[in-house]
Amino acid sequence: MRAMVYRGPYRIRVEDKDLPRIEHPNDAIVRVTLAAICGSDLHLYHGLMPDTRVGTTFGHEFIGVVESVGSSVRSLKPGDRVMVPFNISCGSCFYCARGMLANCHNVNPNATAVGGIYGYSHTTGGYDGGQAEYVRVPFADVGPTLVPDWMHDEDAVLLTDATATGYFGAQLGDVREGDVVVVFGAGPVGLVAARSAWLLGAGRVIVVDHLDYRLEKAREFAQAETVNFAEHDDVVVHLKRITDHLGADVAIDCVGAEADGSFLQHVAGAKLKLQGGSPIALNWAIDAVRKGATISVMGAYGPVPNAVKFGDAMNKGLTLRMNQCPVKRQWPRLFEHVRNGHLRPRDLVTHRIPLEDVAEGYHLFSSKLDGCIKPLIVPTAA
Amino acid sequence: MAYWPQKPPLPETPEQLRARIPGWGVDLDPRDRPAVPQEVFDPEGYGAHWEFPERQPERYGPRERSIEHAFLTPVFGTSAPLHGVSGRIRRFAYDRFSEGRNEHWLLLIAADRVDTFENLLAAAVRGRPDDPVTETGVRAELTHHGVRSRRGRVDVRHQWLDPLVVAGPWAAAGAGIAAGAVAVLRRATRTR
Numbered sequence: 224m225r226a227m228v229y230r231g232p233y234r235i236r237v238e239d240k241d242l243p244r245i246e247h248p249n250d251a252i253v254r255v256t257l258a259a260i261c262g263s264d265l266h267l268y269h270g271l272m273p274d275t276r277v278g279t280t281f282g283h284e285f286i287g288v289v290e291s292v293g294s295s296v297r298s299l300k301p302g303d304r305v306m307v308p309f310n311i312s313c314g315s316c317f318y319c320a321r322g323m324l325a326n327c328h329n330v331n332p333n334a335t336a337v338g339g340i341y342g343y344s345h346t347t348g349g350y351d352g353g354q355a356e357y358v359r360v361p362f363a364d365v366g367p368t369l370v371p372d373w374m375h376d377e378d379a380v381l382l383t384d385a386t387a388t389g390y391f392g393a394q395l396g397d398v399r400e401g402d403v404v405v406v407f408g409a410g411p412v413g414l415v416a417a418r419s420a421w422l423l424g425a426g427r428v429i430v431v432d433h434l435d436y437r438l439e440k441a442r443e444f445a446q447a448e449t450v451n452f453a454e455h456d457d458v459v460v461h462l463k464r465i466t467d468h469l470g471a472d473v474a475i476d477c478v479g480a481e482a483d484g485s486f487l488q489h490v491a492g493a494k495l496k497l498q499g500g501s502p503i504a505l506n507w508a509i510d511a512v513r514k515g516a517t518i519s520v521m522g523a524y525g526p527v528p529n530a531v532k533f534g535d536a537m538n539k540g541l542t543l544r545m546n547q548c549p550v551k552r553q554w555p556r557l558f559e560h561v562r563n564g565h566l567r568p569r570d571l572v573t574h575r576i577p578l579e580d581v582a583e584g585y586h587l588f589s590s591k592l593d594g595c596i597k598p599l600i601v602p603t604a605a
Numbered sequence: 606m607a608y609w610p611q612k613p614p615l616p617e618t619p620e621q622l623r624a625r626i627p628g629w630g631v632d633l634d635p636r637d638r639p640a641v642p643q644e645v646f647d648p649e650g651y652g653a654h655w656e657f658p659e660r661q662p663e664r665y666g667p668r669e670r671s672i673e674h675a676f677l678t679p680v681f682g683t684s685a686p687l688h689g690v691s692g693r694i695r696r697f698a699y700d701r702f703s704e705g706r707n708e709h710w711l712l713l714i715a716a717d718r719v720d721t722f723e724n725l726l727a728a729a730v731r732g733r734p735d736d737p738v739t740e741t742g743v744r745a746e747l748t749h750h751g752v753r754s755r756r757g758r759v760d761v762r763h764q765w766l767d768p769l770v771v772a773g774p775w776a777a778a779g780a781g782i783a784a785g786a787v788a789v790l791r792r793a794t795r796t797r
Contacts (some may be wrong), residue, residue: 230728231721233771234740247661247680270770273713274695276685297654314653315679321644324651329658332670332678333705339682345695346713349682361680363654395636400617400630421626423757424633426615433759443655446626453759467606467613473652481762494766496714502662513607551651556632565628583749588744590764 225603226280226355227581232270233589235582240280243359244353250294251363252374253305258353258600259284259379261309262410263523265589268343271496271525274333274345274398282600283309283341286370289363296363300586302316307360308550309384311339311350314365325547330361336526338547346526354581356602368554371562378561379600381411381568383550389415390557391548392475392521392564393423402472403428405462405502405511406447410436411571411597412521413477416536417445420473422565429471431458431507433483436594444570452484452507462511470513478504492529500526506532509541524583574598611619619734669699691720 226240256440263464267275289303299305312319313329318338330339331348339361342352351358353516360367371377378386389412396416404420406413407434420428422602428439438449450465452458463470480500481493484507490502500523508518509532518541536543558568573596576584583597606613622629632638649654658679665686670677687695694716702709728734738744745751755761 230724230735230740231771233767234735234737235742236736236740246664246683256731270717273710273717275717276691276721278685282685288760295654295659298652302660311680312651313658313660314651315655316649317651319651320648321646322640322651323644329678330680332668332674332681334671335673336704339680339771345685349684351682351684359683362652362658364654375612391640393617394640395634398634399637400619400633401612403615421622421629422632423638424619424630426617426619426622431649435757458613469607469613482626485761486762489763491768494763526704527707547623549640554639556639558629559629565631582740582742583745586750587745590751592745592751592752592754594754595749 224356225578226351227282227578228553229267229279229281230277233268235268235585237581238534240355243357244276245291245293246590247361248293248363249362250279250293251296251360252290252368253285253287253307253358253360253367254290254356255287255353255356255602257283257286257376258282258602259380259385260354260584260588260598260600261384263479264410265342265585266523266525267292267482268585268589269493271480271493272344272346276345277342278555279342280351280355281342282352282354282358282516283343285341285518286376286379286380286383287353290357294361298364300316302430306370306371306379306383307341307353307367308387309340310366310547310550311341311348312362312365312551313362317417318363319365321484322549322552323550324551328404334526340547354578354600356578366551368551371558373562374571375510375560375569377572377599378567381571382561382599384548385411385571385597386415386566387550387553387557388412388548391417391553392416392477392519393419395519395544395546396420396473396475397517397542397544398425398473403427403429403466404473404475405429405431407431407508408477408522409434409441409449410477413470413475414441414444414571414596415566415568416445416475416477417441418566420475421446422560425473426449429462429465430460434591436543436591437596440571440596443574445513458484459507466513471516472513473517473519474508474512475519476505476522478509480524482522485487491521499529502529502531509536509539512539512541514539515541517542517544521548532569532582539592557581571597576600578602610613669696671699673703674682678774689720689723691716
């Protein structure tokens, strides 16, 4: 089969790989019909995530058709159209039995701090991902769900991570009626978080980024106020000014390890890997919210320590909430929101790229060329 | 302002927000939100029909694992099994250091760079050498408005570092090999 393959930092190519096989009785093999590149894939692409091996296929956002199933699979059969959450979950460990499906303890031998994720380095279990023609899907009775007949394929693929994570970010922010919500990052997750904050009853939603085309999307897709941090000498002071010097009630970090805004921090964290990413957005969030506020962290960071301003967070009595999104627990509500038009994830899609051109896809997404917000990957056999 | 007891008024009332934003407040009740509460004990409720999953066979040799795990997890990924020098470094990182130790992660990052170098050589030997032009996707600069897209952006200040980040380790490795070769030649010449 044809598959995207990592060759080293900033280098990928498409190669012929062996078809994935059933390794476990509850596996399914899925023929991928649509995949996406996630902003967090760029951390792998840039060589930021430890134990990212040459030969690995990325991709944790994908939908497809079941090709074959293992002997113990009960809920799926060949030919079923499925959407697959980015989390791999056994459904029965201490965490899964309590619904913490993003924190499964039975699927990642390489680390206990993080669960299993498709195509996201050996630090999350060493599974190949869905930017390929076929993919192995473990625990087929736990993760995948049939794509509803009414659902658009592009909505379905975006529900496997970006949309669920964005909504989850707003939810972890514990948004209450009338809250002022600041979202850092106008990528797909930030845009959905901003839109979702309204569904939870926010009174104001402010999106911060430095890319004008993404801020324009925030005004259009999320109906949010916007702040271009590059236009302000000190964005924290600006955010204080526009929130009556009180600060926001909720901040949502949808940026993570490769934040811009401080040359030194970006180079130290994202380029030289001297810390687990550059926590600029997180530190801005800590400084820009009011005392007693909640900060929700959806941005991904590496496993080595980060220079985060915990002193300020402590002194301000902040609540910091974070986790990988348990996608499947979000789906029933999100399906409703997509069906009744409260969320339209496919409006975020800007590029549809054939699998064979995936290297160009990564480059244009990584370099933010051509107004790129969300690129999809269309496999050859789709 | 924060200096007085009342919260500053919002620019729009809930009625105005409801009229302007489709779906405003549909998930207002914090108790009626997905995945709330975080932990709901329901061992049969999430699709599993086992108490402990059947074990996946280790078909690709002994699988490395974090020493914080009590045993190999019943299911694991099979992509890119350990091999070569990078595999030895990774095995050592997993066997010797827990996830709580920086040595664990720094060794894994070092192994990643060794892995890249090993595979560069292996690909050349196999007759499918790496091609930095096609593999970096840099062609997109021409087809997707590379110059126009960057106009006025703050991240341009550090994007020039990207080629150095990619090429730096190769240049350092090349310089090291060259220095080693020169030293060996000098020694051989002196011996004669």
